[in-house]
Amino acid sequence: MASIEIQGVGKSYGAMPVLHHVDLSIQDGEFVVLIGPSGCGKSTLLRMIAGLEGITSGAIRIGGQVVNELAPKDRDIAMVFQSYALYPHMTVRDNMSYSLRLRGTPVERMTSVVSAAASKLGLDALLDRKPRTLSGGQRQRVAMGRSIVRQPKAFLFDEPLSNLDARLREQMRVEIKKLHRELGTTSIYVTHDQVEAMTLADRIVAMNGGVIQQVGTPLDLYERPTNLFVAGFIGSPAINILEGRLRCDGERRSVEIGSGERISTAPLAHGHDGQDVRVGIRPEDVQISPKADGGPTAHVELVEPMGLGTIVHIRATHHALKAFVLERVDYPVGTSISYELPASKLHIFDAMTGQRFPE
Amino acid sequence: MKSSAYSRSYRFLHYGLLAFYVIFALFPLYWLLKVSVTPNDLLYSEGIRLWPSRPSLAHYTFVLAHSDFPLFFKNSVIVSGSTAVLVTLVAALSGYAMSRFDFRGKMWLVGLMLVTQMFPLVMLVAPIFKLFSPLGLTNSLTGLVIVYTAFNVPFATFLMQSFFDGIPKDLEEAAMIDGASRFRAFQQIILPLTLPGVAATLGFVFTAAWSELLFALMLVSKAGASTFPVGLLSFVSKFSVDFGQMMAAGVLALIPACLFFLLIQRYLVQGLTAGAVKG
Amino acid sequence: MTTVPLYEESAHRKHTPWRRIMLAVEPYIYIAPSVLLITMIMLVPLVIGLSYAFRDIQLINPFSGGFIGLEHFRTLWTDAAFWHSMKNTLVWTFASVVLQFAFGLVLALLLNNPFPGRGIVQALVFLPWAVPTFLSGLNWAWLFNPVVGPLPHWMAALGILSAPENILSDPSLAMWGPIAANVWWGIPFFAITLLAALQSIPQDIYEAASIDGAGPWRRFTDITLPFLAPTIAITVLLRTVWIANFADLIIVMTNGGPADQTQIVSSYIFTQAFRRLDFGYASAVAMVLLILLLAYSFVIILLRQAMLKR
Numbered sequence: 001m002a003s004i005e006i007q008g009v010g011k012s013y014g015a016m017p018v019l020h021h022v023d024l025s026i027q028d029g030e031f032v033v034l035i036g037p038s039g040c041g042k043s044t045l046l047r048m049i050a051g052l053e054g055i056t057s058g059a060i061r062i063g064g065q066v067v068n069e070l071a072p073k074d075r076d077i078a079m080v081f082q083s084y085a086l087y088p089h090m091t092v093r094d095n096m097s098y099s100l101r102l103r104g105t106p107v108e109r110m111t112s113v114v115s116a117a118a119s120k121l122g123l124d125a126l127l128d129r130k131p132r133t134l135s136g137g138q139r140q141r142v143a144m145g146r147s148i149v150r151q152p153k154a155f156l157f158d159e160p161l162s163n164l165d166a167r168l169r170e171q172m173r174v175e176i177k178k179l180h181r182e183l184g185t186t187s188i189y190v191t192h193d194q195v196e197a198m199t200l201a202d203r204i205v206a207m208n209g210g211v212i213q214q215v216g217t218p219l220d221l222y223e224r225p226t227n228l229f230v231a232g233f234i235g236s237p238a239i240n241i242l243e244g245r246l247r248c249d250g251e252r253r254s255v256e257i258g259s260g261e262r263i264s265t266a267p268l269a270h271g272h273d274g275q276d277v278r279v280g281i282r283p284e285d286v287q288i289s290p291k292a293d294g295g296p297t298a299h300v301e302l303v304e305p306m307g308l309g310t311i312v313h314i315r316a317t318h319h320a321l322k323a324f325v326l327e328r329v330d331y332p333v334g335t336s337i338s339y340e341l342p343a344s345k346l347h348i349f350d351a352m353t354g355q356r357f358p359e
Numbered sequence: 360m361k362s363s364a365y366s367r368s369y370r371f372l373h374y375g376l377l378a379f380y381v382i383f384a385l386f387p388l389y390w391l392l393k394v395s396v397t398p399n400d401l402l403y404s405e406g407i408r409l410w411p412s413r414p415s416l417a418h419y420t421f422v423l424a425h426s427d428f429p430l431f432f433k434n435s436v437i438v439s440g441s442t443a444v445l446v447t448l449v450a451a452l453s454g455y456a457m458s459r460f461d462f463r464g465k466m467w468l469v470g471l472m473l474v475t476q477m478f479p480l481v482m483l484v485a486p487i488f489k490l491f492s493p494l495g496l497t498n499s500l501t502g503l504v505i506v507y508t509a510f511n512v513p514f515a516t517f518l519m520q521s522f523f524d525g526i527p528k529d530l531e532e533a534a535m536i537d538g539a540s541r542f543r544a545f546q547q548i549i550l551p552l553t554l555p556g557v558a559a560t561l562g563f564v565f566t567a568a569w570s571e572l573l574f575a576l577m578l579v580s581k582a583g584a585s586t587f588p589v590g591l592l593s594f595v596s597k598f599s600v601d602f603g604q605m606m607a608a609g610v611l612a613l614i615p616a617c618l619f620f621l622l623i624q625r626y627l628v629q630g631l632t633a634g635a636v637k638g
Numbered sequence: 639m640t641t642v643p644l645y646e647e648s649a650h651r652k653h654t655p656w657r658r659i660m661l662a663v664e665p666y667i668y669i670a671p672s673v674l675l676i677t678m679i680m681l682v683p684l685v686i687g688l689s690y691a692f693r694d695i696q697l698i699n700p701f702s703g704g705f706i707g708l709e710h711f712r713t714l715w716t717d718a719a720f721w722h723s724m725k726n727t728l729v730w731t732f733a734s735v736v737l738q739f740a741f742g743l744v745l746a747l748l749l750n751n752p753f754p755g756r757g758i759v760q761a762l763v764f765l766p767w768a769v770p771t772f773l774s775g776l777n778w779a780w781l782f783n784p785v786v787g788p789l790p791h792w793m794a795a796l797g798i799l800s801a802p803e804n805i806l807s808d809p810s811l812a813m814w815g816p817i818a819a820n821v822w823w824g825i826p827f828f829a830i831t832l833l834a835a836l837q838s839i840p841q842d843i844y845e846a847a848s849i850d851g852a853g854p855w856r857r858f859t860d861i862t863l864p865f866l867a868p869t870i871a872i873t874v875l876l877r878t879v880w881i882a883n884f885a886d887l888i889i890v891m892t893n894g895g896p897a898d899q900t901q902i903v904s905s906y907i908f909t910q911a912f913r914r915l916d917f918g919y920a921s922a923v924a925m926v927l928l929i930l931l932l933a934y935s936f937v938i939i940l941l942r943q944a945m946l947k948r
Contacts, residue, residue: 052532054661069658072535079536085529089551099537146537377748377759384763387777387822394786402786449671456668468669475680477876477935479883481904482924485690485917486683509679512672541664570770572886577912588772592890595776602786605776612773620768624761628834631827 002063002153002186003028004049009058011044011210018044019210021058026188031180033189033197035233036207042190045207046156049188051075063153073102078147079156082163084139086131086146092118093127096145117145120179137168144176148183157189161196173199194234198222206230224347228354231280231347237311239280240321243351248273255279255348258318261296263343270358276351283324285345288312288337295338300331314339388613395419395606402602418607427582428608431590436615438500438586439568442507446515446564447557449508454519455545459528472513480510484577497578503586506578507568514567515560518630522556523549555626562623563630566616587612690921697915710922719898720906720923727902729813730820731882737821739874742828749829750836767826775890778819782806806892809899816887816900824881828873835869836862871945875938879931903927 004026011019019041026032034042047053049060051072059066067075078099086095093114100110118124121141131139140160147155157176161169177200180187191197197204198218206213206221206229214226225231231239244255247262248271254264257279271277298316309326314337323339331337348357394402395418397411422428457465487506488497496502526549534544550557572588579585585593591608598604623630691710696702714720749760766774781787782804790802805811839862847857885905888894894901894909901909904927910920 050532050536052535071540072532073538073540075536077536079533081529081533083527083529085527085533087530087534087548098534102538102543146533150537373748373753376744377763380745380748380763381759383822384766384825387774387781388765388769390781390788391777394780449675452668453672456665460665460668462665465665468673471676475676477879478684478931479904479907479924479927481883481885481907481911482687482921482928483680483683484908485695485911485920486687487679488911489695489917490683490686506679509675512675516672566768566770570772570886572772572890573908573912577908588770591776592772602780606780609773609776612770616768616770616773617765620765621761624764627764627767627830631830 003061004154004186004188005059005061005064006045006049007059007061009045009048009055009060011041011048011053011056017210019048019056022212024205024212024215026186029184029186031177031187031189031200031202032205033191033201033203034205034207035191035194035197036213037233038192040207041210042205042207043158046079046158046188046190049154050077050079050156076150076152077154077156078150078152079158080140080143080147080160082159084131084143084160084163086139086142088131091128091130092123092134092142092145095131095142096127096149099146099150113149114145117149120148121145121175136164137172140164140168140172144179148179152185154186154188157187157191159191160189162191162193169196176200194236198234204234206233208233224356225280226356228278228280228349231349235282237283237322237324239282239347240286242279242281242319242321244277244279244348246271246273246275246277246348255346257341258316263341263346265343265346265348271350277357278349278351278354279341280347280349281321281341281345283311283322285342286321286323287340287342288314288323288325289339290331290335290337295340297336297338300333300335300337302333303329303331305330312337391606391609391613394602395610397603399603418603419610422604422607422611426594426604426608427585427590428587428594428611430583431585431587432611434500434585435569435587438503438507439565439615441500441504442511442568443561443565445504445508446511447519447560449512450515450519450560451550451553451557453512453516455523455549457516457520458523459531472516475510475513481573484573487574488577491578498581498584499579500584502578503575506574507571510571511564511567515564518560518563519553519556522553522559525556526552559623559626559630562619563626566619566623569612569616569619687921688925690918691925692922693918695916695918695921697917702918706918710919711926713919714922714926719901720903722898723901723903723906726813726900727882727904730817730888730900730902731878733813733817734820734824734881735874735878737817738824738877739828739870741821741825743832743870745825745829746832746836749833764826764830766823767830769823771823771886772890774819774823775816775887778815778822778887779806779891782815807896809896812892812896812900816891819887819891820881820884823887824877827877831869831873832866835866839865868945872942875941879934882931883927 006022006024006026009019009022010017022041022045024032034045036042044053048055049062051067051070051074055068059068061067062075062077087098090098096114096117097110100113105113114127115124118127121144123138123141123145126134126138126142131142134142140163143160160176161172164172173196176189180200189196189200201218203215204218204221205215208229214221214230216224221230221234225234225239228241232241242257244257247254247256252264253271254262255277256262296316298314298321300312301315301320302313304311304313305328309324310329312323312325312329312331314321314323316339321339349355350357393410396414396416398413398415398417401411401413456462457469491497491502494502496505530548530552531539531541531544534548535541539547570588571586572592575586575589576592579589582590582593591605591612594601594608595605692705692707694702694704694706694709745763749756749763769777781789783806784790784802784804790799790804793799793805794802799805806815843861844857847861852860882902883904885902885908888900888902888905889908892900894905903923907920907923907927910916910923
């Protein structure tokens with residue numbers, strides 16, 4: 001177990017930069033999730049920590065020691081691959097003990113460590129099978145088992161659940177979380193699935209275009225996204241983003257959405273009258289009601305029942321919105337509806353830079 | 360039932376054409392076999408009969424007991440076998456490098472290897488003879504092995520590369536994280552998984568070396584170091600009327616080729632596309 | 639959790655520059671044996687061979703070896719046998735490639751759809767490819783020999799030949815002997831590569847086309863051929879070079895005869911080097927062949943570039 005420090009790390013392939021000056025420090029025992037769209041550099045960063053990719057600039061420290069020049073085998077980290085990367089010609093037992101054999105661990109110790117890990121993961125009955133004969137979920141467990149037998153300084157996960165079907169994914173997610181609670185090993189987990197990120201992480205690192213966008217707890221990112229990218233990436237159904245304009249009237253600030261609909265907001269630190277902004281509001285924060293109560297109105301375009309609740313797509317004169325309600329409503333298409341956007345739930349971003357307005 | 364009549368005539372045509380191909384492919388070999396078991400006294404009287412009225416193995420007994428062919432066969436096995444092993448070793452290394460590394464000059468190496476597949480090897484006959492004769496590598500099996508090894512390395516490299524490409528990179532990365540050096544991962548994880556590919560490469564190279572004629576003709580002039588093709592060809596020009604014996608020898612030359620054909624049959628596509636031009 | 643060390647920390651820390659060097663050098667260690675072999679046995683002789691083209695090198699003449707400039711090329715210019723072999727190379731290559739390709743394509747189409755016994759039929763029709771080339775040559779030479787072979791008799795019976803004679807000794811027909819052997823031996827090559835390409839065409843495209851109303855012929859011309867086109871182009875072009883260089887069958891079957899009627903450039907080079915032991919002249923001819931093939935390859939590359947751009 002160890003902390004991991006990433007300082008000013010950059011990576012380029014030839015003249016093509018893929019990571020720009022990444023700074024991140026991960027505490028001993030922390031579970032950190034790297035999230036972002038494909039090609040954002042999250043996997044590259046993980047592979048650089050593993051030693052599978054060279055480091056163009058900056059430094060990576062594991063447990064205080066700079067590992068830039070260390071071969072993967074000398075970094076004492078374990079990794080679970082998306083494809084699991086089980087050795088097809090070895091039994092489950094040999095797969096799990098391979099790393100121990102390479103280090104010349106005594107046989108008795110090896111046997112006991114492997115069987116302990118196997119029973120923890122429910123693999124006891126499968127130890128003499130070849131990976132080819134296992135189901136996807138079982139392979140995933142073997143890949144995990146291979147990592148935990150070594151008691152490494154850190155676990156690296158590279159989209160480990162993306163080859164599983166939805167149910168298994170949910171189940172394994174829980175097991176990974178339990179395992180982490182039990183072992184307490186520093187873990188870095190790469191995914192593009194925001195549900196995995198939200199549920200597993202102590203802290204989430206959102207990345208885009210080779211740059212870290214925001215680092216924080218899951219609820220931080222959800223409730224105070226620092227820019228339009230994070231706001232749009234985290235949350236499902238996705239946040240509504242509306243075009244708007246800032247209005248300053250002395251000390252009072254408000255945003256004007258569409259044609260003159262004004263919502264007064266908490267005082268913003270700066271911004272000038274008439275400035276273009278983007279206003280974000282999460283679907284569950286949009287309040288709708290079927291009777292006209294004086295607020296702005298819209299008509300229903302589509303209703304998506306989700307079981308847990310309902311997504312109602314509505315269209316006003318100048319914009320479309322999604323509202324998520326817990327009731328099982330069933331409005332016919334075209335129903336006229338009134339809606340409200342509570343001022344305290346608005347996220348306001350600079351239209352030019354995409355950054356959140358400081359409050 | 361118009362459609363079933365159509366499909367029946369289509370099936371008839373399909374099988375008819377296939378039968379034509381099978382006969383066309385096998386007839387020459389069949390004829391070889393037929394003449395080899397025809398005794399001399401029947402050869403002329405039963406010229407184009409499809410099977411001799413009195414088959415005999417006399418030609419085979421003669422070829423095996425009273426000719427140099429067993430020696431030629433042994434020489435060819437030694438040359439082709441050593442070439443196959445050497446080429447596979449060398450090509451496994453370079454094929455692995457092509458599959459897994461990005462290095463400066465890689466494009467040049469690929470280009471170089473492709474060019475060697477294209478240019479007329481016959482133009483190397485004279486200079487190689489001149490280079491080899493002061494080194495004592497003419498009239499020697501070693502000389503032939505060296506030449507054949509070099510000629511087959513480019514093709515075998517592409518072939519091995521295609522087999523390595525079929526093995527996910529994740530596997531040796533996992534091994535390296537597990538604590539193996541790259542060479543160890545290559546040895547313990549990648550090579551065992553490439554064994555079928557190694558076998559196929561051995562087969563392809565063996566077959567190629569087994570049929571090489573021009574360099575064997577040029578570099579070897581004494582009978583003791585002759586390979587099978589050279590021996591057979593000189594036998595043909597010396598005793599051009601002993602058809603039965605020549606064809607019996609021909610059948611012997613065919614045996615290892617057919618055995619290796621069975622071995623590599625599954626990999627024909629990979630083998631042919633790897634060389635792109637290799638016969 | 640327990641922290642019993644499972645293994646000793648290895649003492650690697652002081653070797654960091656070493657690892658950097660190793661990483662940079664590693665690929666070259668893997669390719670070194672190949673590069674060495676190719677350089678020593680192919681590149682060096684190639685360069686030496688090119689230098690021979692400007693020297694008088696005859697193995698049986700100990701006083702030869704002097705530099706003679708372009709003398710060989712002047713001889714070549716007026717060498718009727720050489721020009722004849724150029725013409726023969728064209729005939730040999732064109733006829734062989736066209737026939738191999740046509741028969742190979744039909745065979746590939748026949749084998750493309752599953753039918754009972756496909757595995758065994760496939761093994762049988764591909765077998766000629768495994769027959770060593772010298773043996774294919776001899777085998778066909780024997781088939782054309784009226785003493786032991788049936789072909790002259792059959793061809794005479796069909797009226798193709800006026801009498802059951804060996805076409806290999808007839809100057810006007812001899813070239814067809816090696817071509818026949820080459821076609822027999824080379825059909826599997828095209829059939830195998832084209833079959834692989836055929837099988838990589840996604841089946842649902844055919845299904846979609848049938849639903850859209852395309853019959854078997856339209857499916858062949860609208861789907862199969864466009865999908866095969868790149869494979870066809872590349873294999874035909876590369877195979878052309880290979881066959882132009884391929885002298886074994888001719889040397890085995892006719893040795894260029896009768897009266898040089900079947901001599902192609904590469905067999906001519908071999909004859910000059912092997913029979914006349916005139917290495918200098920052989921190298922000059924080889925140089926011309928190399929330049930012609932390079933020019934051809936260059937045209938191929940340009941064509942490929944143009945095709946890729948489309």
